[in-house]
Amino acid sequence: MEATIEVDGLRKRFGRTLALDGMSFAVRPGEVTGFVGPNGAGKSTTMRVILGLDAADAGRALVGGRPYRSLRDPLRHIGALLDAAALQPSRTARNHLLWLAHSQGLGAGRVGAVLDRVGLAGAARRRAGGFSLGMRQRLGIAAALLADPPILMLDEPFNGLDPDGIRWMRGFLASLAAEGRAILVSSHLMSELQDTADHLIVAGRGRVVADAGVGELLAAASRGRVGLRTSDRTRAMTVLANAGATVSVDGAETLTVSGLPAEEIIGLLGRAAVPFSEVAAHRATLEEAYMELTRDEVEFGAAQAAS
Numbered sequence: 001m002e003a004t005i006e007v008d009g010l011r012k013r014f015g016r017t018l019a020l021d022g023m024s025f026a027v028r029p030g031e032v033t034g035f036v037g038p039n040g041a042g043k044s045t046t047m048r049v050i051l052g053l054d055a056a057d058a059g060r061a062l063v064g065g066r067p068y069r070s071l072r073d074p075l076r077h078i079g080a081l082l083d084a085a086a087l088q089p090s091r092t093a094r095n096h097l098l099w100l101a102h103s104q105g106l107g108a109g110r111v112g113a114v115l116d117r118v119g120l121a122g123a124a125r126r127r128a129g130g131f132s133l134g135m136r137q138r139l140g141i142a143a144a145l146l147a148d149p150p151i152l153m154l155d156e157p158f159n160g161l162d163p164d165g166i167r168w169m170r171g172f173l174a175s176l177a178a179e180g181r182a183i184l185v186s187s188h189l190m191s192e193l194q195d196t197a198d199h200l201i202v203a204g205r206g207r208v209v210a211d212a213g214v215g216e217l218l219a220a221a222s223r224g225r226v227g228l229r230t231s232d233r234t235r236a237m238t239v240l241a242n243a244g245a246t247v248s249v250d251g252a253e254t255l256t257v258s259g260l261p262a263e264e265i266i267g268l269l270g271r272a273a274v275p276f277s278e279v280a281a282h283r284a285t286l287e288e289a290y291m292e293l294t295r296d297e298v299e300f301g302a303a304q305a306a307s
Ligand SMILES: Nc1ncnc2c1ncn2[C@@H]1O[C@H](COP(=O)(O)OP(=O)(O)OP(=O)(O)O)[C@@H](O)[C@H]1O
Pocket: 014, 015, 017, 018, 019, 037, 038, 039, 040, 041, 042, 043, 044, 045, 046, 188
């Protein structure tokens, strides 16, 4: 089976709310695809439709080329974590997974392996009710991996993780993708996906606002900006502005310059004897790329709120 998720033209209305308005994208194998967007953009609804938990009013969602409901052993095709809190608190982690495996006809063989894989082997005999949110996320992912599916779909798996947990999750998702799996992971904090996502689907108001490779997005957001460190900010700003650059202040000694290449900046400052200790092409963060992509969405939202 192909390790892909495809959604095409999904529409879904809840009463007066149009939750999905033509949502369309594809998730490819061997990649972590970040699914991002502000609250209410339709991410969870899309995931629920993919799993057949909500029916779309129009459009279709395919898992490995087929609707979820038509899959014979769905857990062998796609593992999902939608709500880490959905567990029986009195059960131990191990018993939770044994129960799941049993109820899905999977056998107990992989329970130890998945507990190990998510770093919960030491807590296997502890009751899940006493787990932190981060541990619950790991347990939820262990459950999603029980049948060793080629596709994983995780709704906000970074939620509640401390910095160590976030680092662990990034590496973990990357290792799952490196095994050839297709990984769809939602988040509303771009910084969490930095160094993990290969591809981004940005959602806004029920549809896709941007769908692109992360490298491409970062390059586009970085283009033409140069960071400058100088102990004479005022003179540097005057010299560069006179040469036609746009200059903004970042910190006490740092400026961002657009409109001039780094070599020209170095030449201009040198000729004017303005001291500087660093001139470097700006490397955008995922957060900046996202802000640029969603600027129109946000302006629209602000204008709406004001009207
Ligand atoms: N069962 C429901 N009944 C009514 N409205 C719903 C229901 N589920 C979702 N919605 C609405 O649909 C819209 C999309 O919600 P959804 O949860 O899919 O967004 P999201 O992108 O996942 O946001 P979040 O990051 O907050 O989870 C929201 O306006 C939400 O209030």
